[in-house]
Amino acid sequence: MTGIIIPGALDGRVAVVTGASSGIGEATAEMLAALGAKVALLARRADRLDAAASRIQGNGGTALAVPTDVTDRAQVLVAADRVARELGEVDLVFANAGVQLISSISDLKAADWDAQIDLNVKGVMNTIQAFLPALEAAAAAGRTADLVATSSIAATRVLEKFQVYSGTKAYVSHLTRLLRTELGRKNIRVSTVEPGMVDTELPDHVTDPDASKLMADLIEQIDVLQSRDVAETVAFVVGLPKHVNLTEITILPTQQII
Numbered sequence: 001m002t003g004i005i006i007p008g009a010l011d012g013r014v015a016v017v018t019g020a021s022s023g024i025g026e027a028t029a030e031m032l033a034a035l036g037a038k039v040a041l042l043a044r045r046a047d048r049l050d051a052a053a054s055r056i057q058g059n060g061g062t063a064l065a066v067p068t069d070v071t072d073r074a075q076v077l078v079a080a081d082r083v084a085r086e087l088g089e090v091d092l093v094f095a096n097a098g099v100q101l102i103s104s105i106s107d108l109k110a111a112d113w114d115a116q117i118d119l120n121v122k123g124v125m126n127t128i129q130a131f132l133p134a135l136e137a138a139a140a141a142g143r144t145a146d147l148v149a150t151s152s153i154a155a156t157r158v159l160e161k162f163q164v165y166s167g168t169k170a171y172v173s174h175l176t177r178l179l180r181t182e183l184g185r186k187n188i189r190v191s192t193v194e195p196g197m198v199d200t201e202l203p204d205h206v207t208d209p210d211a212s213k214l215m216a217d218l219i220e221q222i223d224v225l226q227s228r229d230v231a232e233t234v235a236f237v238v239g240l241p242k243h244v245n246l247t248e249i250t251i252l253p254t255q256q257i258i
């Protein structure tokens with residue numbers, strides 16, 4: 001444990017993490033559990049979720065693996081019921097699942113456009129639909145309530161071949177700003193984390209060879225972020241006193257100039 005993240009800081013909290021089977025989501029689920037939260041892990045790969053949940057339990061934490069495709073609204077609603085039954089009322093949501101499929105717009109990879117919009121935009125909305133009532137109830141009962149989304153530095157930067165991915169992340173960043181207009185008054189904190197290059201499975205899904213090379217080279221050339229770095233940032237955000245909402249956080253590798 002580093003920095004000012006205090007063990008026990010999240011005792012009594014119930015968290016949901018989407019995209020918890022790898023990368024940033026997995027590391028954040030482990031971090032939140034280490035700080036005392038009960039954590040529900042959502043993603044599609046059940047074996048990876050089970051392994052992560054077992055590790056958390058082995059370290060004395062509480063975790064529930066809930067295999068869910070967050071692009072399927074009905075599945076997310078079923079997951080929310082199960083989490084409420086088995087862990088209690090959710091007061092912390094980390095809407096993190098996302099996919100990056102970079103390509104030239106002229107390649108007209110419509111299936112990749114759809115996949116990014118379905119997960120990065122609609123998946124986030126499905127997550128909000130399923131868990132916002134719990135956040136509202138938690139806040140109304142006087143508990144701390146957090147909605148944190150993973151956007152990207154791509155939300156604000158102009159990068160060739162990133163059009164659709166950047167568009168989805170710009171949606172997430174601006175959505176979180178707008179959500180605060182209603183949810184802030186209800187005492188629900190809303191935050192967005194915009195990471196630069198993090199060493200995860202994300203580039204593995206990119207089919208464009210130039211874009212894959214660009215990311216692989218960056219990982220070779222500079223000391224990029226690790227998932228744990230983002231996890232610690234999220235833990236810091238949700239561990240702040242209830243009246244403090246750190247709303248937008250850009251986190252870059254020191255050597256990434258962008």
Ligand SMILES: NC(=O)c1ccc[n+]([C@@H]2O[C@H](COP(=O)([O-])OP(=O)(O)OC[C@H]3O[C@@H](n4cnc5c(N)ncnc54)[C@H](OP(=O)(O)O)[C@@H]3O)[C@@H](O)[C@H]2O)c1
Pocket residue numbers: 018019020021022023024025042043044045046048068069070071096097098099100119150151152153194195196197198199200201202203
């Ligand atoms: N890595 C970076 O450099 C970077 C930078 C900025 C922002 N981000 C953002 O960080 C977030 C996490 O990505 P990552 O870097 O940790 O990559 P990752 O390791 O590929 O993680 C993506 C996660 O999303 C899950 N996921 C994919 N499709 C899903 C679906 N339909 N339903 C539920 N879960 C689904 C994946 O699990 P399953 O395949 O098991 O479903 C996986 O757990 C994404 O939103 C990404 O855009 C990453």
